[in-house]
Amino acid sequence: MAKVDLSKYGITGTTEVVYNPSYEQLFEEETKPGLEGYEVGKVSELGAVNVMTGIYTGRSPKDKFIVMDENSKNTVWWTSDEYKNDNHPASEEAWAAVKEIAKKELSNKRLYVVDAFCGANKDTRMAVRFIMEVAWQAHFVTNMFIKPTAEELESFEPDFVVYNASKAKVENYKELGLNSETAVMFNITSKEQVIVNTWYGGEMKKGMFSMMNYFLPLKGIASMHCSANTDMEGKNTAIFFGLSGTGKTTLSTDPKRLLIGDDEHGWDDNGVFNFEGGCYAKVINLDKDSEPDIYNAIKRNALLENVTLDAEGHIDFADKSVTENTRVSYPINHIQNIVRPISSAPAAKNVIFLSADAFGVLPPVSILSPEQTQYYFLSGFTAKLAGTERGITEPTPTFSACFGQAFLELHPTKYAEELVKKMQMSGAKAYLVNTGWNGTGKRISIKDTRGIIDAILNGDINNVPTKKIPYFDFEVPTVLNGVDTGILDPRDTYADASQWEEKAKDLAGRFIKNFKKYEGNEHGKALVSAGPQL
Numbered sequence: 096m097a098k099v100d101l102s103k104y105g106i107t108g109t110t111e112v113v114y115n116p117s118y119e120q121l122f123e124e125e126t127k128p129g130l131e132g133y134e135v136g137k138v139s140e141l142g143a144v145n146v147m148t149g150i151y152t153g154r155s156p157k158d159k160f161i162v163m164d165e166n167s168k169n170t171v172w173w174t175s176d177e178y179k180n181d182n183h184p185a186s187e188e189a190w191a192a193v194k195e196i197a198k199k200e201l202s203n204k205r206l207y208v209v210d211a212f213c214g215a216n217k218d219t220r221m222a223v224r225f226i227m228e229v230a231w232q233a234h235f236v237t238n239m240f241i242k243p244t245a246e247e248l249e250s251f252e253p254d255f256v257v258y259n260a261s262k263a264k265v266e267n268y269k270e271l272g273l274n275s276e277t278a279v280m281f282n283i284t285s286k287e288q289v290i291v292n293t294w295y296g297g298e299m300k301k302g303m304f305s306m307m308n309y310f311l312p313l314k315g316i317a318s319m320h321c322s323a324n325t326d327m328e329g330k331n332t333a334i335f336f337g338l339s340g341t342g343k344t345t346l347s348t349d350p351k352r353l354l355i356g357d358d359e360h361g362w363d364d365n366g367v368f369n370f371e372g373g374c375y376a377k378v379i380n381l382d383k384d385s386e387p388d389i390y391n392a393i394k395r396n397a398l399l400e401n402v403t404l405d406a407e408g409h410i411d412f413a414d415k416s417v418t419e420n421t422r423v424s425y426p427i428n429h430i431q432n433i434v435r436p437i438s439s440a441p442a443a444k445n446v447i448f449l450s451a452d453a454f455g456v457l458p459p460v461s462i463l464s465p466e467q468t469q470y471y472f473l474s475g476f477t478a479k480l481a482g483t484e485r486g487i488t489e490p491t492p493t494f495s496a497c498f499g500q501a502f503l504e505l506h507p508t509k510y511a512e513e514l515v516k517k518m519q520m521s522g523a524k525a526y527l528v529n530t531g532w533n534g535t536g537k538r539i540s541i542k543d544t545r546g547i548i549d550a551i552l553n554g555d556i557n558n559v560p561t562k563k564i565p566y567f568d569f570e571v572p573t574v575l576n577g578v579d580t581g582i583l584d585p586r587d588t589y590a591d592a593s594q595w596e597e598k599a600k601d602l603a604g605r606f607i608k609n610f611k612k613y614e615g616n617e618h619g620k621a622l623v624s625a626g627p628q629l
């Protein structure tokens with residue numbers, strides 16, 4: 096007998112509800128005989144089950160829609176010709192039609208329902224109900240969201256409902272004004288999300304992040320696409336902003352520190368808190384020695400995605416034949432050094448912007464002034480790395496506002512405002528760290544980047560000689576313990592410094608052009624002098 100009544104959502108004929116399954120149950124369900132296609136889970140040599148997510152192995156931002164109604168019309172940051180973003184408007188009719196498709200798909204089935212929290216802070220968390228027909232999708236959200244206690248489950252009332260109908264298609268998408276047979280739709284008024292025709296779990300994870308990004312800043316709380324950790328005393332907190340693949344997960348998972356979370360955080364008057372209950376690490380070319388904690392987190396209850404296994408379950412982490420965006424999700428307690436019992440810590444003292452610069456122009460670390468902090472946060476320059484978004488197959492330079500434009504539901508300046516307020520209160524300093532390329536043509540090593548992060552967090556970076564880099568006026572250290580001195584000035588990594596000059600001027604020009612969209616008001620105009628100058 097169903098513990099949860101789904102008929103109130105218009106889902107009828109449900110044969111059974113598997114409610115908040117245990118990890119044991121999830122394992123049984125996703126490996127049981129008789130599963131077909133992308134529902135099949137295979138046990139790997141490390142004990143974690145691997146699944147294939149189908150055609151969609153990354154998010155599909157072009158298929159992201161938000162219902163435009165009285166409530167959202169004047170609050171959401173809609174895409175426009177002047178400033179394109181991923182908040183595409185959908186009509187209420189399109190919403191009704193797509194929800195109908197989901198209800199139909201989910202009716203007369205044996206379903207999984209997972210109730211979980213998004214947000215570690217009790218005052219501002221969202222209680223989310225996920226409804227789906229695929230076992231491993233239930234596993235994914237069990238890993239990624241915060242598990243309610245038995246007592247919390249007794250009185251669980253969802254604030255938000257997610258209908259995952261990944262097996263269905265929106266056949267009449269053209270009529271409905273949508274982009275394709277795939278739809279990832281949000282209704283901010285009814286507080287629901289519908290997913291059709293993509294199995295990629297990231298749509299549920301980043302979907303709820305988008306909703307937190309809508310609701311929290313309106314309450315004066317910073318909502319951030321960043322990882323976070325703190326020192327062993329839980330005092331010296333750092334946050335690491337960065338677009339996909341720039342190193343949030345890799346660099347925040349640091350055996351010397353306590354992890355708060357690897358991707359989505361809020362910052363309120365009490366400090367920094369995680370939205371999630373798990374981590375979602377990239378595993379392409381995963382190397383046991385440079386990322387031991389992530390490697391060791393891949394065990395029973397972790398869920399691998401799109402990784403190649405042979406018949407015996409041996410993993411080939413180098414294989415990118417399915418996607419470069421191979422992943423593992425695991426509950427945060429698979430990492431030994433974490434903040435317990437709640438993933439939160441005091442206000443950040445250090446704010447790090449991770450940018451994977453595909454042009455090889457940015458220094459591996461720059462010490463930012465408060466004005467530069469705002470300028471570079473709004474600019475969000477980085478490269479999109481292959482795989483996380485559909486259609487991106489090689490590092491593609493991009494300006495992604497606040498290092499997470501795809502997830503912003505309000506105007507970028509709102510996020511900048513909240514971040515600046517919080518940074519001023521805690522006296523935090525900001526650094527721009529290039530985890531991408533330099534003149535050698537290779538990516539800066541994880542070892543050098545870790546050395547840089549160590550020097551920021553232990554304060555060494557404030558006690559070394561520095562110099563200024565032209566065009567950008569970046570202050571950079573000339574020596575840093577544990578870091579190859581030859582890379583600190585990016586010009587030294589080129590055979591001839593004039594090669595850097597040429598690329599630097601081109602990049603400076605791109606920054607200037609990109610920033611025009613913020614120059615419509617006095618505040619934006621005032622920041623221009625903190626940006627690159629030609």
Ligand SMILES: Nc1ncnc2c1ncn2[C@@H]1O[C@H](COP(=O)(O)OP(=O)(O)OP(=O)(O)O)[C@@H](O)[C@H]1O
Nearest residue numbers: 338339340341342343344345377530539540541544
């Ligand atoms: N210098 C470097 N610093 C950090 N990561 C690096 C560096 N060089 C290579 N890498 C690789 O880049 C990838 C960084 O991915 P990571 O999962 O940390 O990104 P992320 O910011 O968490 O992305 P997402 O938002 O998609 O989860 C890893 O595969 C890591 O091995």
Ligand SMILES: O=C([O-])CC(=O)C(=O)O
Nearest residue numbers: 154297298301339375483
């Ligand atoms: O979007 C990202 O940056 C990576 C991720 O978490 C997802 O694919 O959902």
Ligand SMILES: [Mn+2]
Nearest residue numbers: 343344357375
């Ligand atoms: Mn990550």
